[in-house]
Amino acid sequence: MGYPHKTHPRETAILSKHFGETEARTLDGWKKRGGYRALEQALAMTPAQIVDIVKASGLRGRGGAGFPTGMKWSFMKPGDGKPHYLCCNADESEPGTFKDREIMRWTPHALVEGCAIGAYAIGAETAYIYIRGEFTECIDWMEKAVAEAYAAGIIGNNAMGTGKRIDVHVHKGAGAYICGEETALMESLEGKRGNPRIKPPFPAVSGLFSQPTTINNVETLVAVPHILMNGPEWYKAMSLSSPKSTGSKLFSVCGNVSRPGNYEIVLGFPFKDFLYDLCGGPQPGRKFKAVIPGGASVPIQTMEEAEATMMDYEGFVAQGTMLGSGGVIIFDDQQNMPRMIARLARFFAHESCGQCTQCREGTAWTTKILERIVAGQGTFEDLDTLLELADNMTGKTICVLSDSCAAPVVSGLQKFRHEFEALITGKRSSMSTGAKLTAQSSQLSAAASTGLSV
Amino acid sequence: MSAHGTTPYTQVFTGKRKNDLDAILLRYPNKQAALLPALWIVQEVHGWVSEEGMTEVAAALGLTAAYVKGVVTFYTMYHQHPVGKYFVQICTTSPCLCAGADKVTEAFLKHTGCNELGVTSPDGKYTVIEVECLGACGFATPVQINADTVENVTADKVQQILAGLK
């Protein structure tokens, strides 16, 4: 399986402590490891007490936006007479990110417990775990864990014998990155196309089935039991640089690196040490060239920027990018950056829901221009067009998919313009696969068309 | 796997599967929310979601066939055409591309006899497609064959993987 690697001494394994232990997947094994004690404790508290503890811990959303979790929960007004819902966002699809996958496949009960606590804290009787359809293994393990938890009376209409009702359901997605956007996820759960909604209204006012809803990432929810068991001060104390970034966080590492995989560190860890020590640095004979530190949607960093970064919400921003979902993509000196960026653009074009004009047309056009440049057919005007197009695609649409497509293009052109220019002037021969990319991209639109061009 | 559209459509939601759908409906406050799960059941039974399948689901959930078609075509995992016995999805998004996913794709196309993406091999066994990020970037290149994910695939392992498929 090649995973999990041994925990590095400089890691702080809290959420990932039991990765690799097959026994931890079962209810008995999970209980042996202290599982469901936090839920028991939570059900003896008032929802408001739980919200206060989570607030005090400084826990921030691990899905990408980093919104304070306790504050988000506090938007759910108890006693409003409406059904409340908790959605767990397990539609992990951001290129470079695969942490929730490991949480679900190794510690499924951790997520059931996190969902149950979260649901109780926001006054919801129903939680849905929306898992992307491709995660077949995660879905299997989560369904097993939910069934076990129901059978043991941990969840259901008399959760842990407290008389409280907490239902948890697994909902399988069907292939759409955009359903990781919170309102698109709700649309999808409602049996619709995964089109993001206009906000306001925000989910806490009108979310799933038009009822007050909170949506949290997998990693956020599995952190909650630890916070309840160890106290907010313990969690808050885990912070290495900015006091606004607390706790441990899983970072997924992929690309051209010696030891890809998931690493759990305390926020504020030096990125340089992370890359060269924990991840083992570049593969033999290679040099790192660029890093996308927070999943494909965030701006690309040069190594100079990356090595000066502290790994927390503020630290990444200070170095021109974002922490995002913590998906670290590393490119080494063998890689053709325009080709990598073109492929990312194609990802976004493929995944655009197509509602907003700028995104529907802009992502596809950006992809076509980039692939033409990679194929050696680019012009200098194309570079200006790309930047103006990126500007037109930023901050103008319902959700940020369009912005996400623009981010690597703008940062790539800023930081690696010479590579684009070399392809345009022919000083660097286009890689043979470049032409193939273009051929494949026309297949992209062939799905809905005859493939004819006019 | 169903016969490829040549035989008359057989209803999916009868007997046990009707009960399964009824059980799924209990999870949601309205019928429409069961659309994705219902479509999954149709695909499990027939191997793909035909227009007859969409019409059946629409009737079961009180929706129109056009609405269901709009949803089916939004999501990439519902097959709108019959596919090979082994449906091979290779992640080629940048993190996998930089690890050699393009070579893996070439190898699959060659050794399955598909030769072209999205085309089922002449023996009906394989359909190979490129897929956007499978969420297993640290195990590049992940390849999903039907419901199973094979991790760390390189071009030289492809023949062995194919030989292992029953």
Place this chain on the structure above:
Amino acid sequence: MTAPLVNLTIEGRPVSVPAGTSILEAAKTAGVLIPHYCYHPGLPVAGVCRMCLVDVEKAPKLMPSCATAVAEGQVVHVHNDKSLEARKGVLELLLINHPLDCPICDQSGECELQDYTFQEGRQDSRYREPKRFNPVEDFGGDVLYVPNRCILCTRCVRFMDDVHKDAVLAVGERGDRAVITTAPDAGLTQPWASNVVDLCPVGALLSKDFLNKARAWELDRSASVCTGCSQGCNIVVETRDNAVVRLKPRANEAVNAFFMCDEGRLNYRWLNRQDRCAVPMANGAPAEWSTAIAAAVGALNGKRAHVVANASLSNEVFFLLKRIVGKTGGSVKFDVPQGAEAALPGVEDLALRADRVANATGAEAFGAARTEQPYAGVSAGDVLVLVDVEPSAVPSTALNAASAVIFIGTADPSGLSKLTAAFPIANVVESDGTLTNLRGRVQRFLQAKAAPGQARPAWFALADLLIALGEKADYATASDIFAALATSTPAFDGMSFDSLGLKGTPLAGSMAGAGR
């Protein structure tokens, strides 16, 4: 329970609108049109075309004015550089895959993509890649879909789903592969489906009936009212070279919102019929108007008039008919052909009505009698006066019983026996007048084309007849007659053509418009 007023500034103009109003609608009240595609006042807000982005001071980014409610003290810029640049960007993107086939597109001249591009788009395109192509599709009914021109505004999808309540259209696929799609055997045959053609802001949804028939700029347009049923939908009659080529709905919140049914829309060819009564006749032969009128007066002398009138004729006509039978004795009768009712579910009290005439309410207001047997009771010696009825539909028993027949109409009457006089009259699109719909709303229709030959408006012919019968009827226009009927008929008290405007007024004591 009116919402409190909110004060804001749009393009430097102070605006006060009820709370909850969108910036886009608020701007309209200040005379500022914010360009938009997906927004339509008759549909739920989608906010997807991103054309109506405006710069709201203190907002972090441009706001979609269709989906942003007004707030106290807001300062909105519609035409500053930031907003203009955003719209220019949207326009460029909408055009990159567009075939730019305006010369062969029916929408040309009334296309919002064309208009806004001309107004504020780029001069050129920077797009150098192959364009997307999808074949034209027949959506069934009267609708053709040209996907290459589609801008995915989803107005058509929302209309069928939210207004027609039959979601036969959907967006299929996603991203730049998205198209409007329909299920294989579900065509757009619903009774109100063709409204999607009007709603489409570009040339993606076309009427097969109108296909290649005329260019938008060749058309003359007149406000009118549909006479297909008693709903009284407000319409625009579009003519080219004195022929009606298309009917379109005209917005009237109180009657038909923004819509009209397919039956009304497509039933216009009779307005162009060639077998018209075009010259007056006296005793079976063509004659001068004065001779024909004299023949009619001669026949009516000392006789009772049994008048059978088409109930889609105007209030003015029924008013004059009332005066004529008041002079001669007799009665005015009409029948009401029936058809299946077909409601538009998403709009309150809007339907294609079972009563397939336009003015039964007005006819009754002027004493005409509704009956299934309008020809029953023609006593021996009565003069049968036929007003805009089909000659072929007149039963021979009635003709036999009558002492004489006076025909006042649009169809060729030459086959009628005992035809003493015939007056050629203008049809509804050839004259002015008013109609009263089933909810008692009095609405004007305006002349859209010229009447053939010597045909005159019915009110003109009837006024001449009244004068010849010795009555005072010196009306110069339909408006004069309306003023007279308003003075003498309490339900119309105080109304005038001016006060009716183009959206009409409810009769005193009637429901305030059609349901709303």
